[in-house]
Amino acid sequence: MNREDKTFPEQLRMWRKSRRLTQTEAGKVLGVSVNTIGHWEGGRVPPERFRKRIAEELGVEESILFDVVPKEFNTLLKTKRLERKLTQKELGERLGYSEATISIWENGGRISEFAIEDICTFFGIEI
Template sequence: MMNRENKKFPEQLRMWRKSRRLTQTQAGKVLCVSANTISSWERGKVPPERFRKRIAEELGVEESILFDIVPKEFNTILKTNRLERGLTQKELSDKLGYSVSTINNWENGASISEFAIEDICTFFGIEIQERN
C-alpha cells in the first residue's frame, strides 16, 4: 500500500481513486456520494463530519491524520473545559496569561502552538495523545 499519510486529503482521495482505477462516479458510489461531491473534495473542499469515518476507513488512513483535525478538536476541548468550569474567556485569559482575543481565536479554530497547548493541558489537567 502507498504511504499517503503525509499527503493532504484531496491528494489522498485522488490517489486512492486512481490506484483503484475508479472514475469519480464509481468512487462516489463506494463512498455513498455523488461524482460532483468527489470532484469538490478532490479540489479541496472538506467533507462534512458524517462522511469522514467512512472515507478514512476506505482510504486506510487514520481519520485524525487524513483530515488533520487534531487542532480543531483541541479548540473544542479548550472551549468545553472552559465552559465546564464556568469560566469566561476573560477569566481564562487571566489565568493562562494570554489575551482574551487569543482565547477567542483559539476557540474559533485558530491554530494553537505546542507551548500554548501544554499550558492549557496543564491548567485543565488533561492529556492529549501524541500524533506520530
C-alpha cells in the first residue's frame, strides 16, 4: 500500500512513530494537546485551521491527507437532518451508523460512497 493510500489517522501515527515521538511530543510539534493527538489518531478529523500545518509537517498534500467530502454535502446532510427534526443519534440509528459518525460527516469527515448512497436514498436526493 502506498503511503498516500493510508488514512489521516494512519499517516499521523506513522509520522509520529517514525520520529519516535510520544503523543505529547507530537502535540507540542503541532501545537495541540496530547488528547487532541489521541483523538486524531482515533479517527477524528482536525479543524481546518490545523490542516495546512499538519500536511506540511507530515509531507503530504493537504487534499490527499484530508480526503474530505465537499462542504456542500456536509451542509446538505445537516440541513436535511434538521428539516426532518432528527438528532444526529436518530439519523444514525435510521441509517445504521453511530451518532459520532454522523457528527464527523457533518463536520467534514471522510465518508464512503456507500454511505453517501445510504444518505441520498434516505433523504430522496441525488448528488
